[in-house]
Amino acid sequence: MCALTSGFSDQAVALTHRGAAALADGQEALADCCFTAAAILAPHRASIWHNLGEARRIQGRVEDAEQAYKHALRLRPAYPKAWAGLASLLHKTRRIKAAARATMRALALDPGFAEGWSIAGSILHERRAMERLPMIFHRAVRLAPTSPSAWLALAGGLGEAVELALACTQRSIVLSPDRPGGYVNHAGLLIRHGKLDAAQAMHDRLRQLAPLEGHAEAGDSLVASLRGDFATAVSLGRRSLALQPASLSALINLSLAEHDSGQMERARRGNERALVLHPESDVARFNLSMVLLAQGDFANGWRLYESRWRMENRAYPAHAPRWRGGDPAGRSFLLVAEQGQGDTLHFVRYAPMLAALGAHVHLMVQPSLVRLLSTLPGIASVRSLADPPPACDACIPLLSLPLAFGTTLATIPAAVPYLHTSEQDRATWKRRLGGERRRRVGLVWAGSAHDEQFIAHMVDRRRSFPLAALAPLADVPGVTFYSLQKGPPANEVRPPGLDLVDWMEMVGDFADTAAFVAELDLVISVDTSVCHLVGALGRPIWMLSRYDSCWRWLCNRSDSPWYPTMRLFRQDRPGDWTPVIDRVRIALGRWAMRGPYATYEA
Incomplete structure (x- = not known):
């Protein structure tokens, strides 16, 4: 290798590392730039094209992301991560059959590839295709019969299908009864679906299996927080963190308990430490956003709040391209409600503000709000979330508008009334x-x-x-x-x-x-x-x-x-x-x- 080629290679590696750090920090546009530059310097590296696909997928640049994934696969056809990334993109753009094929390619190449099983479970859950679960279980048994991580990933992809997900985590426990991972995930599912007593029983088994690893204390801390016993949650969380100082679950659950108990500075530091040690954690990023917003640090809080879309693979509204800023004048925008009716009422104040900048603004909201919000000034149309969306140039959820407008504590648009009755x-x-x-x-x-x-x-x-x-x-x-x-x-x-x-x-x-x-x-x-x-x-x-x-x-x-x-x-x-x-x-x-x-x- 000549010195010039070696220099290009080193620069590509450096740019790739920088892009990965930016992606973990939620700065997808910067990651895109880094990976693009790296791909120019080292165009034959499939991993760089895969990373570029990831950055563009998160930004909502569907066609560009798909091209990047496919280029990575042309360079390396036997690349499970690229197949899985493409599958995730196809799934989110509702090309379910193609997504399923890409997922199966990933799993055929690496039967123990956990992310592939997670996507497979998500596809089935999304389509409510529960009648196909025997097929996916059969394939799992055939391709990865002894892979605990594959069964845990499949459980994670099954979402609200709790009994099936619990069966997967139970399978993982049977395959590795001396490892805590299956027990931790099984208890986590029990907590998520309200079976707190059963989760604590599982934590007792964890204490016997791994008394010095702190998994049981971390789980019990979360249970206590959910029950509103914040003092106990903090005590258990600190014990868990003392046993495993670098554990993501220990850091997150303790920080949550401290947040709930009003210890905001401790909660902030805990979530920041979690991100230093685990920069890929969108849960820590989201929890930190909650602390910062409560403290009035909107500049950082709104940016980190966007991690809600990556947490648990929530689908960003795909009715139109994602708005990335710029002059809205003359463009049509679709603002989409998310979360509860109160959130819609809270943040719909930004719709007339966007219209005042020359945009054609359409709203999709909960049915019970359509008639009231139709009185908003300057709005082109208001329709129910169940209605077909209008054709628009860009789409943005209502709760992302404070970030788009750069809202600070001093610039909150608080002029009332902004809603009116007939x-x-x-x-x-x-x-x-x-x-x-x-x-x-x-x-x-x-x-x-x-x-x-x-x-x-x-x-x-x-x-x-x-x-x-x-x-x-x-x-x-x-x-x-x-x-x-x-x-x-x-x-x-x-x-x-x-x-x-x-x-x-x-x-x-x-x-x-x-x-x-x-x-x-x-x-x-x-x-x-x-x-x-x-x-x-x-x-x-x-x-x-x-x-x-x-x-x-x-x-x-x-x-x-x-x-x-x-x-x-x-x-x-x-x-x-x-x-x-x-x-x-x-x-x-x-x-x-x-x-x-x-x-x-x-």
């Missing part, structure tokens, strides 16, 4: 409430139970409380209470003395709720979508926040820079609502005495 809807509610001369206060005491999502369900248990807990408010004179509660909690027995008017059977969607709220003087609510609705309407809202509050309410504040008319009442201790409601009762009594024109108390 005159016809409001007139209907004005007539219904017109005869009431006392102060009109809406109440919400529970969120959506999320029975189908265990972790969200546990969060809801911490943010909600029974209607009976609001009994002390009955002593406040001069107030009439109106229920804004939906779902099973709306049927709870009214506590004695609490005069609660319930007209929610007349509410069909959020446009109806908005018209109702517009005729109230105040709303008192736990952390639900109603809080965002009331704040977006510019109406007074008192929010009762659980101890481990959502990142968007920041740390140690009684106000919200997102909603000028919001006042926060926070728990002092996990699970203890009594002091919170006592403070609300006192504040409500003072507010009610201020006369009919006082609507907000800071």
